[in-house]
Amino acid sequence: MATPAELPVPAEAIDRRARRRLETLEEILDIAEALLREEGVNGLSLSEVARRLGVQPPSLYKYFPSQMAVYDALFERGQRANTDAVLKAIAAAPPGLPAVIAGLEASGRWALANQALAQLLFWRPLANFEPTAHAMEPGLEEFAELRRALADAVRLGQLGPGADSAEALHVAITLIAGAIVTAASNEPHLPWGEGRFSPLFPRLMALLPALYPPAQARRSRTASTGSGSVK
Amino acid sequence: MATPAELPVPAEAIDRRARRRLETLEEILDIAEALLREEGVNGLSLSEVARRLGVQPPSLYKYFPSQMAVYDALFERGQRANTDAVLKAIAAAPPGLPAVIAGLEASGRWALANQALAQLLFWRPLANFEPTAHAMEPGLEEFAELRRALADAVRLGQLGPGADSAEALHVAITLIAGAIVTAASNEPHLPWGEGRFSPLFPRLMALLPALYPPAQARRSRTASTGSGSVK
């Protein structure tokens, strides 16, 4: 099991060791994530992680220098998972506005299904915890991809030129964030699509063309009565 | 200082004692609120409260039966403060849609200025804490008042008849909640009105007439080109 110290260590063994180390890192984060799910966003205890991993607490410090480093890794993991859900939904939807809507909805579904991690990402429930720039990166990628989808929507004539802007991205994010936080605070046990709040999401998305009306819509709206009503 | 036990206690003394007790209760909550502000929503420690109050921790149990009871009182206090801000803004604004907007904006200002309390109200960052119905009551009052203001807006022709509904109230709440949570998570140190998110609030409010267009707007919109754009 242990490599005798006096023998030269073959390169494969180093790889194996590195791989094993990565596996342990992931295992620690799996346990930490489960703990957050069970105990709430402030429920991470390194002692409990060690207990579940079957090691003594000091051993964890070979993998993470502090509790906050674990939180930071969880933050990055959450950003990664949320971003993956969004990118996947965007890729699967027709380009343009449908992709924007699909991406935002995927973010909402993910957040309600992972509320403790979502709180870590979307608010700041822990004093003295500031995510590192590295942990934030997936979120930037998500923002960039949503903005690309908005630009597609402008190109396709689904939204007006103003939608190709940082402001439009922020509006879209505000709409999904509102749906998430109202659902989570008022109906934390209901999944996306049930209750009084998350079902409003399609109506909120219909507001994007109202805020950034495409040229055709402007013309057609003046030609027909009552089309000013959104959905 | 202490009333001798063998003497009959005058009624004023009982009142004084009750008043003094209420004062202490408020003082405890003041300290607890300050602690939340300093340490985050999960930073309430009864030992620290006792330290700052200048008593020993066990003494606090004469006022609150448990830590969760303190959290519940803080929850109610937050609801009360937020609701007061909203009601005051509604009362000071012209009735109808301006009152709705003023009320929601007041809620946003309060939330950004009291983020730890706001997290307690608007998300569920603490495992094993469920606010009591009593602590929720001010929130219900706020919802009812906002809905009255929406009904006024319908009566005044500022919004269409659909705005006199629970759904419209939920939409309005979703919009302000989105503004709050995006500002708090992305720019926690900026006050309301600065940064990339809370300044979008007026544009979001302009979406209410887009969702629930009043009769006149429908007519005037068909008569003029380009007015389909919101704001």
Next chain:
DNA sequence: GTCTATACTCCGATAGAC
């Protein structure tokens, strides 16, 4: 209604042997 004393559990983190 205050205190002392205490029971009990828990935590994050470090030193140093192996």
Next chain:
DNA sequence: GTCTATCGGAGTATAGAC
């Protein structure tokens, strides 16, 4: 990279004297 041992606290809550 694991462990034991330990530091140096933290905390909530209760019992009981005064």
